[in-house]
Amino acid sequence: MLITLDFWAVLAEWPLLLKGIAWTLGLTAVSAVLGLIVGIACAWARNDGPPWLGWPAAAYVELLRNTPFIVQLFFIFFGLPAIGVRLSPEVASIIAMAVNLGAYAGEIVRAGIASTPRGQIEAGLSLALSRVQTFRHVLLPQALRKVWPSLVSQMIIVMLGSAVCGHISTEDRQHPRAAQILWRERGVQGHRRVSDAQRGHRPHQQERHGQEHLAALRQRAGNLPG
Structure with missing residues (x-):
């Protein structure tokens, strides 16, 4: 006896699906902005920052890139309450997605900075710009233009991984209620x-x-x- 899925039952619940898509896009947009800021900060700390910032930034990048996203999400949502920090599922999801994206974005931006000719830095310093100003006005714009496709790809990966946030009751496009519709x-x-x-x-x-x-x-x- 062959059992097939009735996808028309899913389409019949299109308001719920649209709500899930809106949640997914909202979580991704906010976490992408925050993650990009974190990534740029990590790239600056590892390239031009003081050593007391470079080592923690490197440890953060290696730790986040070598642990599963669901472990990071559970640590933020279930672990932080042990020290008195309680977050809503939505806020915990945004933080987890942002810090995860920030680790990868930091390495992507750093690769873009490394590909910029050294003469660009020397030209900025010769114009009496500080190292921070040189990074902001000379290096960063060129680096972002070079690595923007890679950053967008990483943001898409984070968006696809947002389905894991349903495990802490965050509503997204793959929330368990969608599965209930599918199998109803x-x-x-x-x-x-x-x-x-x-x-x-x-x-x-x-x-x-x-x-x-x-x-x-x-x-x-x-x-x-x-």
């Missing part, structure tokens, strides 16, 4: 049919075992001396 029609019917088939098969199986047991008893009784 054919999924329930399929489960019911399988259950009915199992219930119908069980009595026949028990009857067969009973007949085999009775035959064994009769054979054993026939072998006994009279």
Whole structure:
């Protein structure tokens, strides 16, 4: 018996799907802005910042890039309350997405800065610009133009990963309620049919075992001396 999914049941709940899409785009937009700011700050700290900022920035980047996003999300939402910091699911999701994107964006922006000719820095310093001004007005604009496609790709990856935020009750396009819609029609019917088939098969199986047991008893009784 072939069971198929009824996608028309999903389309029938289009208001819920639109709400989920709006939540996803909103979470992604806010976290993308914050993550880009964090990434630029990390790139500056590792390239031109003081050593006491460079090492923590490097540790942050390596830690966030080598741990799963769901672990970071659970740590923020479930771990911070242990020290008295309680966040709503939406705020925790935005923070987790932003810090995750910031770690990757920092390396992407740093690669763009490294590809900028050294003469650009020397030209900025020769115009009496400070190192911060040189970074802001000379290096950063050129670096962002070079790595913008990579940044957009990383933002899309973060958007796709936002489905994990549904585990802490954040509404997004893949919230568990969408799964309930998907399986409401054919999924329930399929489960019911399988259950009915199992219930119908069980009595026949028990009857067969009973007949085999009775035959064994009769054979054993026939072998006994009279």
